[in-house]
Amino acid sequence: MKLFVFDTLFDRLLTSLQQANELPSTDEELGFLSDLLQSKELHALVNVHNKIITNGASDKFFPMLSTSVNVMYDVLEVIAVRTHISEDCKELFYLLQKPHVQGLLCAHDAVAQKDYYPHLPEIPIEVDEDEETIKIVQLVKSNEPLGATIKTEETSGKIVIARVMHGGAADRSGLIHVGDEVVEVNGINVEGKTPADVLSILQNSEGTITFKLVPANGKSTIRESRVRVRAHFDYAAISDPYIPCKEAGLDFCKGEVLHIVSQDDAYWWQARKEGDRNMRAGLIPSRALQERRIILERTFDKDKENGLCSVSALPVLSCSQSPKSPRCISKPKTKKIMYDTAENDDFDREHIATYEEVAKLYPRPGIYRPIVLIGSPGVGRNELKRRLIDTDPEKYKTPIPYTSRAMKPGEVNGKEYFFVTREQMEEDIEAGKFIEFGEYKGNLYGTSADSVKSIVNSGHVCILNPHYQALKMLRTPQLKPYIIYIKPPPLDVLKRTRTALNAKSTFDVNSSRGFTDEEFSDMIKSAERIEFLYEHLFDEQIINADLALAFGQLLASANRLETEPLWVPASWVQ
Numbered sequence: 001m002k003l004f005v006f007d008t009l010f011d012r013l014l015t016s017l018q019q020a021n022e023l024p025s026t027d028e029e030l031g032f033l034s035d036l037l038q039s040k041e042l043h044a045l046v047n048v049h050n051k052i053i054t055n056g057a058s059d060k061f062f063p064m065l066s067t068s069v070n071v072m073y074d075v076l077e078v079i080a081v082r083t084h085i086s087e088d089c090k091e092l093f094y095l096l097q098k099p100h101v102q103g104l105l106c107a108h109d110a111v112a113q114k115d116y117y118p119h120l121p122e123i124p125i126e127v128d129e130d131e132e133t134i135k136i137v138q139l140v141k142s143n144e145p146l147g148a149t150i151k152t153e154e155t156s157g158k159i160v161i162a163r164v165m166h167g168g169a170a171d172r173s174g175l176i177h178v179g180d181e182v183v184e185v186n187g188i189n190v191e192g193k194t195p196a197d198v199l200s201i202l203q204n205s206e207g208t209i210t211f212k213l214v215p216a217n218g219k220s221t222i223r224e225s226r227v228r229v230r231a232h233f234d235y236a237a238i239s240d241p242y243i244p245c246k247e248a249g250l251d252f253c254k255g256e257v258l259h260i261v262s263q264d265d266a267y268w269w270q271a272r273k274e275g276d277r278n279m280r281a282g283l284i285p286s287r288a289l290q291e292r293r294i295i296l297e298r299t300f301d302k303d304k305e306n307g308l309c310s311v312s313a314l315p316v317l318s319c320s321q322s323p324k325s326p327r328c329i330s331k332p333k334t335k336k337i338m339y340d341t342a343e344n345d346d347f348d349r350e351h352i353a354t355y356e357e358v359a360k361l362y363p364r365p366g367i368y369r370p371i372v373l374i375g376s377p378g379v380g381r382n383e384l385k386r387r388l389i390d391t392d393p394e395k396y397k398t399p400i401p402y403t404s405r406a407m408k409p410g411e412v413n414g415k416e417y418f419f420v421t422r423e424q425m426e427e428d429i430e431a432g433k434f435i436e437f438g439e440y441k442g443n444l445y446g447t448s449a450d451s452v453k454s455i456v457n458s459g460h461v462c463i464l465n466p467h468y469q470a471l472k473m474l475r476t477p478q479l480k481p482y483i484i485y486i487k488p489p490p491l492d493v494l495k496r497t498r499t500a501l502n503a504k505s506t507f508d509v510n511s512s513r514g515f516t517d518e519e520f521s522d523m524i525k526s527a528e529r530i531e532f533l534y535e536h537l538f539d540e541q542i543i544n545a546d547l548a549l550a551f552g553q554l555l556a557s558a559n560r561l562e563t564e565p566l567w568v569p570a571s572w573v574q
């Protein structure tokens with residue numbers, strides 16, 4: 001095989017160019033040619049070309065045979081009746097039947113036979129002399145979407161590439177860029193046509209699609225952002241009337257972590273599901289767009305109450321609001337406390353939960369994230385907490401509450417409670433030192449943030465079940481709590497499971513009776529309200545139907561916290 005060493009040919013060409021004064025060319029043309037011949041890019045290409053040619057010439061890259069699949073079948077036939085002869089024979093017999101081995105041999109033969117699909121037709125090159133730079137791109141139509149959108153440019157009326165989806169067919173081709181003008185599709189001039197016309201040309205075409213494009217000015221580099229977010233709403237592109245291209249949409253559910261690969265467009269981000277092996281990105285509404293929709297929806301909801309809106313204008317958003325649950329009435333246990341702030345909890349939902357930027361937090365030996373159990377009164381948080389502590393009381397600790405009440409005979413300061421004066425406690429509450437506090441029978445009770453910190457700092461796992469209002473103070477970068485929502489099962493299951501285990505009502509002062517039907521219903525209503533207000537802060541949800549199962553899930557989560565990296569707000573790991 002003859003190898004062309006282009007570098008030396010270039011040198012000769014360059015030398016002769018310098019002597020080419022008699023050629024009927026302008027200085028500009030000669031200059032252009034000379035620059036081209038000396039350009040780094042061209043030399044790099046030539047290097048690649050030379051390497052391929054040199055390697056191609058080497059024997060080691062030639063296949064020994066191109067029909068290995070046939071050989072495999074022959075071998076299988078021969079040894080099928082001889083597997084008893086030796087273990088090796090048997091092993092080979094099974095090995096050759098494995099789909100992966102057969103697939104490998106198949107691929108080998110296809111490469112050996114140079115049986116590459118698809119076979120692209122010759123590119124038609126009919127470019128006018130005075131035509132500007134044109135690129136002709138051929139793509140093979142498949143089930144996969146093209147991964148690009150087009151639009152009519154407002155000023156010029158030209159059809160241009162509006163968006164290229166990360167990892168999609170157009171992006172992978174490396175040939176189609178945002179801003180490229182579409183001149184022809186499959187030989188059909190698209191001048192004066194609408195994007196819908198172009199779409200129908202594409203839909204009706206078969207085999208290959210040929211685009212004639214005028215490249216956009218300047219290079220558009222697609223660099224993937226590293227941002228990950230947790231979605232706080234469900235999204236289905238099919239029911240979104242505003243998405244530029246429904247097929248390009250990415251559906252997701254509340255709680256899923258998304259990798260935002262591009263935020264270039266103010267309204268439509270490109271994203272992939274974290275861990276999804278499908279490399280193609282999809283369109284999702286940007287934070288700004290989603291916030292706008294929520295505001296619109298809230299306005300709509302208010303108007304709807306006044307009979308002002310028609311349903312067809314409503315953007316879809318799922319959230320459920322339950323009637324305000326009755327305030328928690330105290331019983332003579334310090335954990336039952338009335339919250340002065342409880343009336344204000346609508347405030348929390350004012351914060352528009354769309355996406356939260358997250359990052360992975362790796363477990364650190366000896367520093368454990370506090371486990372916070374949130375749920376409606378009576379749902380079983382104490383029971384679950386108690387069971388977890390029982391598994392290893394040296395490891396799991398719960399903060400000792402403070403009280404302003406007088407110490408009773410037999411009580412020890414720092415055992416059941418820390419006993420402090422009312423003045424001291426009021427001062428500390430005022431200074432924001434308590435994550436929760438309340439008053440019962442004229443005495444103050446509360447849990448201080450410092451007690452949580454000291455459990456964490458002493459290398460123990462802090463487990464606590466505060467009132468949901470405490471979340472605001474607990475969810476800080478310093479404490480990094482893992483928040484588990486304990487959810488009641490549906491009413492019939494709730495009643496059945498509690499009756500079966502003879503559960504005691506936490507609304508009864510003496511804990512001497514079971515829950516009433518009304519208390520069960522209140523538990524569910526209260527749960528709905530907690531979900532509405534705080535769902536976006538939960539790391540996990542455990543449905544407390546069967547107690548043993550729910551506890552098993554809690555124990556597994558506690559173990560996972562110590563061993564696995566988990567998603568947390570990005571600001572916690574910076």
Ligand SMILES: Nc1ncnc2c1ncn2[C@@H]1O[C@H](COP(=O)(O)OP(=O)(O)OP(=O)(O)O)[C@@H](O)[C@H]1O
Nearest residue numbers: 377378379380381382383497501503504506545547
């Ligand atoms: N899954 C379950 N099945 C049956 N009984 C349960 C279950 N979970 C908890 N219980 C029982 O329900 C009662 C109330 O549970 P617990 O005291 O843990 O509620 P709580 O959520 O801590 O309530 P509060 O917040 O009002 O103190 C207890 O008797 C407990 O044993």
